[in-house]
Amino acid sequence: MAYRVLIIGCGAIAGGYDAQRSPDEWPLSHAGAIARDDSFELVACVDPDDATRDAFARRWDVPQAAASLDALGAKPGEFDLIVIASPTGHHAAHLDWAATMKPRAVFCEKPLGSNLAQAEKLAGQYEAAGVPLAVNHLRRWAPEIVTEASRIAAGRYGALIAASAIYTKGIVHNGGHMVDLLRFLVGEVGLHSVGPARSDHWDDDPTVSAILTAQNGAPVHLIAGDARYVTQFELVLSFQKEQIAFRDGGRRIERRLVEDSSVFAGYRELGLATSSAHGLDAAMTSAYDNIRKTLDQNAPLASTAKTALAAQRLCEAIRRKALDTANEGTPT
The missing domain is CATH 3.40.50.720 (NAD(P)-binding Rossmann-like Domain)
Incomplete structure (x- = not known):
């Protein structure tokens, strides 16, 4: 039944x-x-x-x-x-x-x-x-993203070096998806500082730039886009051995191997990108x-509510700091 x-x-x-x-x-x-x-x-x-x-x-x-x-x-x-x-x-x-x-x-x-x-x-x-x-938080169910989380946890790509993420439509609303995805893939992230904010969709939920830190100290840059011109949700994770990018909201997963430069002796660089276009298909x-x-x-x-709350706590902290900063600059 x-x-x-x-x-x-x-x-x-x-x-x-x-x-x-x-x-x-x-x-x-x-x-x-x-x-x-x-x-x-x-x-x-x-x-x-x-x-x-x-x-x-x-x-x-x-x-x-x-x-x-x-x-x-x-x-x-x-x-x-x-x-x-x-x-x-x-x-x-x-x-x-x-x-x-x-x-x-x-x-x-x-x-x-x-x-x-x-x-x-x-x-x-x-x-x-x-x-x-x-x-x-749909990406926690997407099979290809789940596989990447397992590979990262197993150390397949080496340590995280840095990450950058661009999103639109509110730090709590869509930013919550991004912060949850970060936590799912690389673990806990903390708030270092808050940068510029813009109201591109919600009056009370600005889209805010911020610098976060991963557990190993790697910087994670959260970048505020502008949904009035283009909706964006993309995350790039740079590891010691490989770069993994979640493009088009996670629908496309792109990877670039770290390899010896064929031009500059002694340098390591990113190779050509390969990608899969099925990141969210079965989510x-x-x-x-x-x-x-x-x-x-x-x-x-x-x-779960527990994982969602962890993301919302960080997003609410970012939103609060952004609104406080904006209010401090408002003439009385």
Whole structure:
């Protein structure tokens, strides 16, 4: 018998990204992944926008669609998995409600809450209740990125020398993805200093440049792009033996070997790049496979409230320093 799923929020990540895609393509959304997995059945959805909700229900053949949680009239135990794909400002209320429904697991878009205190409260609430809470830092499920994390941990590329990352659309919102990816690949990173910030999408969540430090002291430069001109999410990790770059949001993984220079005797340089264009292909599918194993066998989740909170703490610290600095320069 399939696990019964409720999705709260019927936008792009809920199903819109896959609305016009072929079933033969790797899914990019929750509904797309659920539709391809016989272990799950999408039985209900909630969204306040009539047109969005109705289109979602038709596309994914959802039998019950409601404008609000009250209108849904759900009872505790009715859903095995509750997916929260609503805007960030609604996550806290929806997570609170989901906990009262006593599901077997919850899968929430990041961040958990609009601020760190809210996120920590929610994470503690779910831990106390013993309800597995997955957070959609998707790259932790992407098979090729998982393989790179294992290779890095095993020392295949040698020690980290330096890293640079460029991102857009807010230090907490998209910066959270970047910081989580860094932590997943190279371990803990600390905050050294905060640089320029720009408001390229969110009024209260600027995109901030910062210098971080890896555990071995290697510098990690976080660079603020500008989503008003181009959306960017790229990470370059330079190791003693090889450089690994995660391009196009992680969809393409590029590598360059460190080799003896054929021009300058005694120098070492980076060779020509080779790349794979399938970095994120199976990420959402793997996420639901992981959740199924959690429901079936109590297997550990790859992306949890704990890992999400660690990233949000650092991002909130960067945001706070950036806003404080901006306020100090504002005339009174």
